[in-house]
Amino acid sequence: MKWKASIGLEVHVQLATQTKLFCGCRTTDSNAPPNSSVCPVCLGYPGALPVLNREAVRLTVRTGLMLGCAIRATSWFDRKSYFYPDMPKNYQISQYAAPLCEGGAVEVEGEDGIRRTVRLRRIHLEEDVAKSLHIGRRSGVDFNRAGVPLMEIVTEPDMGSPDEAFAFLLALKRILLCLAVSPCNLEEGNLRCDINCSVRPADRSELGTKVEIKNLNTFKGVRDALRHELERQQAALEAGELLEQETRRWDADAGATFSMRTKEQAHDYRYFPEPDLMPVRISVEERESWRAALPEMPARRCERFMQEYGLPEYDARVLTADRAIADYFEEAARGASNPKWVANWMMTEMLRRMADAPSEAWARLPVRPAALRELAELAGRGVINSPTAKAVLDVLFERGGDPVAIVQERGWGQISDAAAVGGLADRVIREHERVAADFRNGKAAALQFLIGQGMRLSRGKANPALLRDELIRRLGSRSESAG
Amino acid sequence: MRNEVTHWTLAETCRHLEAGDCCSVELVEALLAVIAERDPLIHSYIYLNAEEALDAAREADASRAAGKGGRLLGVPIAVKDVLNVRGQPCRCGSRILKGYTAPYDATVIARLRAEGAIFLGRTNMDEFAMGSTTENSAEGPTRNPWNLERVPGGSSGGSAAAVAAGEALAALGSDTGGSVRQPAAFCGCTGLKPTYGLLSRYGLVAYASSLDQVGTLTKDVEDAALLLSVMAGRDPHDSTSLDTPSVHYSAVEGFDLRGLRLGLPKEYFEGGMEWEVERTIQAAIAVCRELGAEIREVSLPHTALAIPTYYLIACAEASTNLARYDGVRYGYRTPDAADVETLHSRTRAEGFGREVKRRIILGTYALSRGYYEEYYGRAQRVRTLIRRDFEEAFRNCDALLTPTTPTAAYPLGERVEDPLRMYLGDVYTVPANLAGLCGLTVPCGFTKELLPVGLQMLGPALGESVLFRVGGAFQKATAWHRQRPPFPVAGSAR
Numbered sequence: 014m015k016w017k018a019s020i021g022l023e024v025h026v027q028l029a030t031q032t033k034l035f036c037g038c039r040t041t042d043s044n045a046p047p048n049s050s051v052c053p054v055c056l057g058y059p060g061a062l063p064v065l066n067r068e069a070v071r072l073t074v075r076t077g078l079m080l081g082c083a084i085r086a087t088s089w090f091d092r093k094s095y096f097y098p099d100m101p102k103n104y105q106i107s108q109y110a111a112p113l114c115e116g117g118a119v120e121v122e123g124e125d126g127i128r129r130t131v132r133l134r135r136i137h138l139e140e141d142v143a144k145s146l147h148i149g150r151r152s153g154v155d156f157n158r159a160g161v162p163l164m165e166i167v168t169e170p171d172m173g174s175p176d177e178a179f180a181f182l183l184a185l186k187r188i189l190l191c192l193a194v195s196p197c198n199l200e201e202g203n204l205r206c207d208i209n210c211s212v213r214p215a216d217r218s219e220l221g222t223k224v225e226i227k228n229l230n231t232f233k234g235v236r237d238a239l240r241h242e243l244e245r246q247q248a249a250l251e252a253g254e255l256l257e258q259e260t261r262r263w264d265a266d267a268g269a270t271f272s273m274r275t276k277e278q279a280h281d282y283r284y285f286p287e288p289d290l291m292p293v294r295i296s297v298e299e300r301e302s303w304r305a306a307l308p309e310m311p312a313r314r315c316e317r318f319m320q321e322y323g324l325p326e327y328d329a330r331v332l333t334a335d336r337a338i339a340d341y342f343e344e345a346a347r348g349a350s351n352p353k354w355v356a357n358w359m360m361t362e363m364l365r366r367m368a369d370a371p372s373e374a375w376a377r378l379p380v381r382p383a384a385l386r387e388l389a390e391l392a393g394r395g396v397i398n399s400p401t402a403k404a405v406l407d408v409l410f411e412r413g414g415d416p417v418a419i420v421q422e423r424g425w426g427q428i429s430d431a432a433a434v435g436g437l438a439d440r441v442i443r444e445h446e447r448v449a450a451d452f453r454n455g456k457a458a459a460l461q462f463l464i465g466q467g468m469r470l471s472r473g474k475a476n477p478a479l480l481r482d483e484l485i486r487r488l489g490s491r492s493e494s495a496g
Numbered sequence: 497m498r499n500e501v502t503h504w505t506l507a508e509t510c511r512h513l514e515a516g517d518c519c520s521v522e523l524v525e526a527l528l529a530v531i532a533e534r535d536p537l538i539h540s541y542i543y544l545n546a547e548e549a550l551d552a553a554r555e556a557d558a559s560r561a562a563g564k565g566g567r568l569l570g571v572p573i574a575v576k577d578v579l580n581v582r583g584q585p586c587r588c589g590s591r592i593l594k595g596y597t598a599p600y601d602a603t604v605i606a607r608l609r610a611e612g613a614i615f616l617g618r619t620n621m622d623e624f625a626m627g628s629t630t631e632n633s634a635e636g637p638t639r640n641p642w643n644l645e646r647v648p649g650g651s652s653g654g655s656a657a658a659v660a661a662g663e664a665l666a667a668l669g670s671d672t673g674g675s676v677r678q679p680a681a682f683c684g685c686t687g688l689k690p691t692y693g694l695l696s697r698y699g700l701v702a703y704a705s706s707l708d709q710v711g712t713l714t715k716d717v718e719d720a721a722l723l724l725s726v727m728a729g730r731d732p733h734d735s736t737s738l739d740t741p742s743v744h745y746s747a748v749e750g751f752d753l754r755g756l757r758l759g760l761p762k763e764y765f766e767g768g769m770e771w772e773v774e775r776t777i778q779a780a781i782a783v784c785r786e787l788g789a790e791i792r793e794v795s796l797p798h799t800a801l802a803i804p805t806y807y808l809i810a811c812a813e814a815s816t817n818l819a820r821y822d823g824v825r826y827g828y829r830t831p832d833a834a835d836v837e838t839l840h841s842r843t844r845a846e847g848f849g850r851e852v853k854r855r856i857i858l859g860t861y862a863l864s865r866g867y868y869e870e871y872y873g874r875a876q877r878v879r880t881l882i883r884r885d886f887e888e889a890f891r892n893c894d895a896l897l898t899p900t901t902p903t904a905a906y907p908l909g910e911r912v913e914d915p916l917r918m919y920l921g922d923v924y925t926v927p928a929n930l931a932g933l934c935g936l937t938v939p940c941g942f943t944k945e946l947l948p949v950g951l952q953m954l955g956p957a958l959g960e961s962v963l964f965r966v967g968g969a970f971q972k973a974t975a976w977h978r979q980r981p982p983f984p985v986a987g988s989a990r
């Protein structure tokens with residue numbers, strides 16, 4: 014029998030806010046000492062009350078707008094009750110009945126190159142829990158993470174394979190980076206996934222029994238867990254067993270999933286509207302101003318780079334993979350007489366020199382995009398030759414500035430004056446009469462030697478193409494037919 | 497000084513301090529002496545801040561000598577054990593908060609502190625404000641200063657008894673379903689429950705978030721207005737606090753009620769009230785009429801649904817508000833729990849009292865899958881109907897007059913085993929919380945057994961000024977609020 018899998022994901026994304034979702038504590042990374050960023054609110058002290066961080070709402074709605082979600086004019090928070098030592102209040106402030114964003118989709122390109130649409134069910138906002146630490150036989154809780162804003166993106170069960178789920182996560186991460194709504198640092202747990210998946214006979218439309226796998230921290234983990242779990246389910250079905258609706262946990266070391274609880278043991282979260290917060294209202298003006306500030310989707314930008322700047326697909330992809338790079342390139346390419354010259358400099362020198370730098374470094378680079386455009390222009394028009402251009406770039410990386418000024422200041426200008434280069438050609442021919450005669454007699458390689466001598470004499474400043482033309486003009490056309 | 501101070505109101509005390517008739521240290525010492533004499537019988541206070549209060553008084557006297565002001569400079573106030581005061585315990589009358597010391601000031605406390613108030617001590621209450629008698633306290637019951645065999649009401653019974661017994665000039669309480677107004681009525685105090693959102697709830701330990709409101713227990717309406725003026729106003733730490741312009745409330749102006757329309761909700765007068773209470777209320781209504789008010793009948797058709805609606809909503813919210821007491825971060829922790837589940841369940845089993853457990857279970861049930869719509873969902877819809885009843889009523893009148901309670905203070909122990917009867921005692925107070933309105937109770941007479949009776953005035957949202965005008969005029973025309981329980985007190989303390 015042929016089998017078909019249906020996979021849905023819940024992705025918890027840590028938002029890039031300065032402070033927590035309901036208090037003024039700063040969001041910290043894992044290097045902060047335990048319990049160094051806490052207050053009565055995020056510790057769940059008696060009498061403390063939450064106050065909503067509006068920036069978290071903006072980032073969530075921004076994501077929703079980018080992914081084509083409907084944005085609720087009025088949404089609200091609910092209390093989700095369950096007892097857990099990581100939960101300061103033993104309820105989590107989340108959104109259940111009225112999430113900020115509903116619907117929407119992510120375009121995913123599979124390895125086969127075919128594009129599929131993964132529909133989204135909703136995006137809502139909630140607070141993160143604390144982190145339990147186990148030291149020997151004792152346990153402690155670090156509340157630095159408690160109350161950090163999480164955006165939960167819930168998909169429909171639209172993915173058919175572990176690879177497709179993996180591709181979805183990559184596409185999603187690319188969009189989130191482009192939106193600058195999350196640092197997307199996987200080591201810091203900025204992106205965490207819950208999976209739900211089921212298997213059914215290929216000829217049946219009704220979904221099979223749903224199994225959840227909780228709390229995966231890496232994209233590879235998602236793919237591995239899914240590969241294993243779908244195989245397990247398929248094997249069970251092939252053996253004629255019935256699957257149970259349950260929640261499982263992925264053990265990467267064991268390479269297997271293990272049952273955590275069955276449907277009967279599932280929590281009743283007893284959701285009800287959070288009475289300590291007012292409903293979240295988003296006016297049309299606010300929503301539209303956020304929409305107007307949206308960046309382009311990476312895929313759309315890639316296509317536009319190909320059309321607008323005439324880039325090959327490969328270059329366009331590379332330059333749109335990171336929003337900071339794309340922004341930099343676009344600023345440099347805008348107004349360039351030949352954007353491809355700029356793209357070539359980006360693809361070679363710039364990416365090589367910036368290979369280990371973080372994305373943020375592009376915005377702070379001493380080489381301003383306008384300077385790169387100028388440099389590409391000077392080199393492209395042959396005003397300076399390639400080694401000189403690289404030397405100018407060295408200077409730009411070191412202290413910024415204007416390429417034309419640098420070239421003049423250091424006397425690096427290429428000699429493109431026909432009379433000057435003509436004089437140079439005369440001198441080379443005079444000093445190397447025998448080689449010149451060889452060339453006249455049909456030895457084409459002799460020309461390279463003469464050009465080399467001319468470059469040496471001019472200390473590299475002669476325009477090589479012009480020098481070549483001037484030499485040929487003086488040595489006659491016989492060589493041309495011979496060369 | 498010791499005898500005088502038991503009679504002084506807050507406003508009078510401020511005038512005496514300003515005039516230099518006494519200093520803050522003398523005042524605090526006098527109150528401590530009264531407490532030492534009377535509180536062993538009454539048990540209003542569960543924590544006294546004597547040393548720090550005297551230090552603060554010395555500082556206040558020095559500030560005054562240096563020419564510095566503050567509307568409540570050097571004036572001691574008692575605080576219900578439900579509000580966080582930095583450095584003081586805040587146990588909510590519960591064992592589960594044993595050892596907890598508040599690390600911060602509630603916003604209302606911070607505002608009083610900024611005006612120079614001193615926090616003398618913490619008053620007894622029903623555990624987590626759940627109860628109407630102050631018998632549900634881990635610290636033992638408080639007694640009614642008018643009769644030690646009677647309950648002082650609750651849950652702010654400690655605050656009411658302290659003010660009535662002259663052990664406090666004024667006190668703060670909290671009112672979720674009548675917890676300020678009912679004990680104020682039972683003890684012969686003036687009790688104010690402001691409009692929901694007028695006072696910040698930040699630092700008020702939550703019982704039922706959508707109903708809780710800080711209130712005052714004072715000797716007269718002028719003091720209630722003074723405290724409200726200091727505490728009211730938008731607080732960025734409480735999202736539900738209202739964005740109102742700062743108002744100076746006063747009960748001093750106005751001797752009559754001419755031009756005011758006062759409504760009598762007919763459902764409140766249809767039986768259920770003790771004859772002694774009804775007689776007293778009718779006499780009070782007559783006083784208002786004589787003062788020039790136009791008295792008219794109004795209807796609040798959904799009154800009978802208020803009690804079940806209140807208990808469903810309050811318990812549902814409480815079941816989650818009280819989930820945080822688990823022994824992990826603060827308060828009581830069961831010894832030697834082997835795992836987290838045991839730690840949670842044993843801490844809570846040992847830390848909470850019976851009434852609290854009853855309400856947590858009720859609330860958990862009301863929110864459970866399959867029951868939510870039938871209970872919590874329906875209660876929210878009825879709440880809307882009750883709110884509309886009031887909106888309709890306030891189209892035709894400026895305020896409502898009602899009894900505060902159906903009976904006067906009843907004997908200790910009488911309703912401990914009969915929670916349903918205890919719940920029914922909240923029938924006149926609960927609707928104001930459900931509708932988010934303001935309410936004021938003033939003493940309006942006594943029963944034959946010399947137990948105080950309270951007249952309740954209900955106003956529309958942010959209608960405090962109307963309540964102060966009615967209450968202020970009533971207190972200028974009557975002397976009920978100036979009656980003090982005889983001391984030594986009637987009845988015997990066991």
Ligand SMILES: [Zn+2]
Pocket residue numbers: 033036037038050051052053054055056160
């Ligand atoms: Zn915090």
